[in-house]
Amino acid sequence: MQASRLSRQVPAGDGVLTILHGLELEIASGDSVAILGASGSGKSTLLGLLAGLDLPTSGEVHINGVNLFALDEDGRAALRGRLIGFVFQSFQLLPALTALENVMLPLELAGAASAREMALTVLHRVGLGERLHHYPKHLSGGEQQRVAIARAFATQPKLLLADEPTGNLDSATGARIIDLLFELNREQGTTLVLVTHDAELAARCGRRLRLVDGHLVESS
Amino acid sequence: MNLLRLSWRMLLREWRAGELHALTFALLIAVGGVTAVGFFTDRVNQALTTEASQLLAADLVLAADHEVSGVFLSEARRRGMTPVRILTFPSMVLSATGSQLAEIKAVAPGYPLRGELRIQSPQGERNAEGIPEPGTVWLDQRLLAQLQIAPGDSLELGAARFRVGAVLSFEPDRGGDMFSIAPRLMMNAQDLPATALIQPGSRVSYRTLLAGTPREIAAFRAWAAPRLSRGEKLEGVSDGRPEIRSALERGGKFLNLAALTSLILAAVAIVLSARRFLERHLDGCAVMRCTGASQSQVFRLYLYQFLCLGVLASLAGCLLGYGAQWVLARQLGGLIAASLPAPSWLPLAYGLLTGLATLLGFALPFLQRLKRVPPLWVLRRELGRPQRLNLAGFAAGVAALLAMLLWQAGEIRLGLYVLAGLAAVVVGALLLTHALIWLLAPLRRGVGVTWRYGLASLVRRRHASASQVVALGLGLTALLLLTLVRGDLLHSWQSTLPLHAPNRFVINIQPDQVQPLQSFLASRGMASAALFPMVRGRLLAINGRAVSAADYEEDRTRRLVEREFNLSWAEQLQGDNQIVAGRWWGKNHAATAQWSVEEGIARNLGIRLGDKLTYQVAGQSFSATVTSLRKVDWDSFHVNFFVIATPALLQGYPASYITAFYLPAGDEALLDGMVKAFPNLTVIDVAALMNQVRAMMERIVSTVEFVFLFTLAAGLMALYAAIAATREERMVEAAVMRTLGASGRQLLLSQLAEFILIGLLAGIVSALAATGLGYALATRVFHLPYQLNPWLWVAALAAGVLGVTLAGWLGTRGVLHQPPLQTLGQLG
Numbered sequence A: 001m002q003a004s005r006l007s008r009q010v011p012a013g014d015g016v017l018t019i020l021h022g023l024e025l026e027i028a029s030g031d032s033v034a035i036l037g038a039s040g041s042g043k044s045t046l047l048g049l050l051a052g053l054d055l056p057t058s059g060e061v062h063i064n065g066v067n068l069f070a071l072d073e074d075g076r077a078a079l080r081g082r083l084i085g086f087v088f089q090s091f092q093l094l095p096a097l098t099a100l101e102n103v104m105l106p107l108e109l110a111g112a113a114s115a116r117e118m119a120l121t122v123l124h125r126v127g128l129g130e131r132l133h134h135y136p137k138h139l140s141g142g143e144q145q146r147v148a149i150a151r152a153f154a155t156q157p158k159l160l161l162a163d164e165p166t167g168n169l170d171s172a173t174g175a176r177i178i179d180l181l182f183e184l185n186r187e188q189g190t191t192l193v194l195v196t197h198d199a200e201l202a203a204r205c206g207r208r209l210r211l212v213d214g215h216l217v218e219s220s
Numbered sequence B: 001m002n003l004l005r006l007s008w009r010m011l012l013r014e015w016r017a018g019e020l021h022a023l024t025f026a027l028l029i030a031v032g033g034v035t036a037v038g039f040f041t042d043r044v045n046q047a048l049t050t051e052a053s054q055l056l057a058a059d060l061v062l063a064a065d066h067e068v069s070g071v072f073l074s075e076a077r078r079r080g081m082t083p084v085r086i087l088t089f090p091s092m093v094l095s096a097t098g099s100q101l102a103e104i105k106a107v108a109p110g111y112p113l114r115g116e117l118r119i120q121s122p123q124g125e126r127n128a129e130g131i132p133e134p135g136t137v138w139l140d141q142r143l144l145a146q147l148q149i150a151p152g153d154s155l156e157l158g159a160a161r162f163r164v165g166a167v168l169s170f171e172p173d174r175g176g177d178m179f180s181i182a183p184r185l186m187m188n189a190q191d192l193p194a195t196a197l198i199q200p201g202s203r204v205s206y207r208t209l210l211a212g213t214p215r216e217i218a219a220f221r222a223w224a225a226p227r228l229s230r231g232e233k234l235e236g237v238s239d240g241r242p243e244i245r246s247a248l249e250r251g252g253k254f255l256n257l258a259a260l261t262s263l264i265l266a267a268v269a270i271v272l273s274a275r276r277f278l279e280r281h282l283d284g285c286a287v288m289r290c291t292g293a294s295q296s297q298v299f300r301l302y303l304y305q306f307l308c309l310g311v312l313a314s315l316a317g318c319l320l321g322y323g324a325q326w327v328l329a330r331q332l333g334g335l336i337a338a339s340l341p342a343p344s345w346l347p348l349a350y351g352l353l354t355g356l357a358t359l360l361g362f363a364l365p366f367l368q369r370l371k372r373v374p375p376l377w378v379l380r381r382e383l384g385r386p387q388r389l390n391l392a393g394f395a396a397g398v399a400a401l402l403a404m405l406l407w408q409a410g411e412i413r414l415g416l417y418v419l420a421g422l423a424a425v426v427v428g429a430l431l432l433t434h435a436l437i438w439l440l441a442p443l444r445r446g447v448g449v450t451w452r453y454g455l456a457s458l459v460r461r462r463h464a465s466a467s468q469v470v471a472l473g474l475g476l477t478a479l480l481l482l483t484l485v486r487g488d489l490l491h492s493w494q495s496t497l498p499l500h501a502p503n504r505f506v507i508n509i510q511p512d513q514v515q516p517l518q519s520f521l522a523s524r525g526m527a528s529a530a531l532f533p534m535v536r537g538r539l540l541a542i543n544g545r546a547v548s549a550a551d552y553e554e555d556r557t558r559r560l561v562e563r564e565f566n567l568s569w570a571e572q573l574q575g576d577n578q579i580v581a582g583r584w585w586g587k588n589h590a591a592t593a594q595w596s597v598e599e600g601i602a603r604n605l606g607i608r609l610g611d612k613l614t615y616q617v618a619g620q621s622f623s624a625t626v627t628s629l630r631k632v633d634w635d636s637f638h639v640n641f642f643v644i645a646t647p648a649l650l651q652g653y654p655a656s657y658i659t660a661f662y663l664p665a666g667d668e669a670l671l672d673g674m675v676k677a678f679p680n681l682t683v684i685d686v687a688a689l690m691n692q693v694r695a696m697m698e699r700i701v702s703t704v705e706f707v708f709l710f711t712l713a714a715g716l717m718a719l720y721a722a723i724a725a726t727r728e729e730r731m732v733e734a735a736v737m738r739t740l741g742a743s744g745r746q747l748l749l750s751q752l753a754e755f756i757l758i759g760l761l762a763g764i765v766s767a768l769a770a771t772g773l774g775y776a777l778a779t780r781v782f783h784l785p786y787q788l789n790p791w792l793w794v795a796a797l798a799a800g801v802l803g804v805t806l807a808g809w810l811g812t813r814g815v816l817h818q819p820p821l822q823t824l825g826q827l828g
């Protein structure tokens, strides 16, 4: 995955606010990368652009050689369905669907033949085999995030983007979620990009990048 | 005070943030609609009353069989009105070639106070400016023909000679007592003394015409009523011809129905908007509670905001309504009346009150729930949900709405029907929605992903879905009632006065003329005209107890008791009569002595089935039992009688016959032939009167159609609010699905699946409700036959599905072309 000259400006008051400023980034397949930075530095904005959830002011993002922003909204959605998993800080499970159905959803949307079996496998893998038919509102925060992770991994994406996945969880639960992410990253060979404030968590990643003034700087 | 200022500042802030736009818009439209309807119907009602006044040629008539005391005239003048007096009496009119009994009408300048006199001149028909000049008289066509004279000729009336000035073709108050009208001669009252016809003992009817504002008329009426002496009575607009009165009443009901419906739709829109407001403010409230605000502070903070908003939005709505009704009046003014009277200010008060009562009545339960949000909500939403909405909280709102309904309906029954209908729709929609959801839920495993998601959303949003179905169901019900059912009702109303309803009545037919007249008519292709015997009789006693006018409240009833009226006999029940109690005697019991009484007069006179009525006919009195009560369609213009006897009871008494038939325009020659062959017959032409009734019906129909546009707008508002209530939730979910790789088609289909289900449910609910309400309204309120209309179902289901789908698609379409993060960012 490669991002070049990535800029994002938003109108702010009377002027424009430049969040990302000609940012360059290249991540090798199978790598794990932590993105650090002060609150408001543009980490979520960057992650959204990498997933094609938002449009840049200028610049390109290539995933597996495909230019994300040369596609239309439907094209990007289809590409996400095949290649990218996304984990939100606030889980974003669909409240109308049970845990199992939430995990089945991306598989079904992609037209997978054995969506149910695949979803069951992943849910058992994240330790929620007993909570298949529970609705999100009946699950704790940690359980909801585990469903969200199962949902992200269900399609066996090449790239998993997680925006402060433990931000809404206590530290013990957060640690278990992180373990789970790294295990799945190893098992499936998924490229992992994590936004986090947690230094310990960042330390477990292969690379650490800090977002400063709209640029990424490698940090140790 | 501090709190009030804070409320105001918060209101401004929220206004800028766009938080309150939907709610305000709903309220403004609702109040605008209601006041526009109020203002406009107020003016239309005034105009319609004016129109009906034309049939009296005045707003109020003091009628007497003697010269009334000058006190009445001076009091009327003192109150700023200009009374005009007219006298009518029968007299012989002589010409060089013949003589004829005519009804003489002597009028004073100013007549008529309402409506126009029309005369025929060689140039054609035109409005008469003024009344006959002294020394001249105007005659109707019939009298001219009978006297074989023409305008310019002279004639003798009493001791004086007159020149025929013009042919009188229309007088607004001709319709008075239809069956006693001989041909007309109109003269100037100034010439009366010269004729020397008014002598003690002459049969003269004195009428004093008055016109003024409704308030002046009501005040004068109240003043005069207790001062009337024997033989004097007041005739108001609604005491006029029953046909006109029932047309007016029905028209008013149709208009009120439209206004009522827009009010209900407004309440629906407010409930949905307020609910959304609650959802959006839970966070802010919880934060305020965290920072130390008390429940009552939080409550008052929002209450003041809503009060300010309610007053401002209602005022703006009133302005909108006022503006809208001017546009309305400009567009329709010429159609309804030459110039509509200015609106009264009552609708303004009504609009303000409606706005505030509806907003607070239906928003307070939500505010109360808002204040109960626990501070913990900020941290753990899944724990802190405030308790469920208390339905009893809406009691005040429903009571306020009921009060408004009753006020607007002006009639408890109509208001209650509408309210009962509303309650039935709400309960029915809730039950049906939950039942269907329960039935549909298991299907979810067996369908594709988009339908599964649509179904799952429907099930999860069960309560929101149910309220959407209720809102849409109500909106659709109103629209159906106002389009299809209204069409059906208006159609069956108009068909009560069919195109070929009889327009000529012939009276004074002698028994020995019955056969010859029937063959005369048959030979000219009018075989179907039936002849009915008429016997003048007076009711003496009910069950042996003498009846007296003093026992009755109503003027009309008193008159019936004081005077002789027409009885008839028959073997067979007339086709358009319907027995509502007892049994018709039929051929086999024609030899017995029985009465059949029309149900309305039976009610007024206190006659019940089985009572013994004593009548006096030609100086003899006799009794018989009432064995049936009949329902008569008075709008039909057919010959009908209040009281009918078995042939055996009345056949022996002196009788004359009456018939009625439809004479196509241009066939008047037939009448000339008839009058030549049977010179004693009197022909009464009601064509002009019927045209007046028809014109009025058409005007009412078009005003109802216009008022319906406002109801439609209110319905669309409710629909908008219902869709908007879950719009953001849908958009967030759509954005999440986008993140998971859903294509635009998949997103659209899964939304459509849910919308289609909701639309279908709302369609079923509204079709059921509109059928039921239409039936109840037709049979109970409008007294019209009701026919089931299968198109109603087709329309309801189609409108439900298409309307909701279109609205939902328009509402969520943006998501399809917007990057998901922007959607989430805007909303979250």
Ligand SMILES: Nc1ncnc2c1ncn2[C@@H]1O[C@H](COP(=O)(O)OP(=O)(O)O)[C@@H](O)[C@H]1O
Binding pocket: A010, A011, A019, A037, A038, A039, A040, A041, A042, A043, A044, A045, A046, B825
């Ligand atoms: N669509 C937008 N409009 C306006 N401001 C935005 C928008 N998106 C992000 N921002 C601003 O850009 C900055 C970076 O946001 P974000 O990427 O969420 O930061 P982080 O995730 O690092 O905390 C913030 O100040 C945020 O308010």
Ligand SMILES: [Mg+2]
Binding pocket: A043, A044, A045, A163
């Ligand atoms: Mg962030």
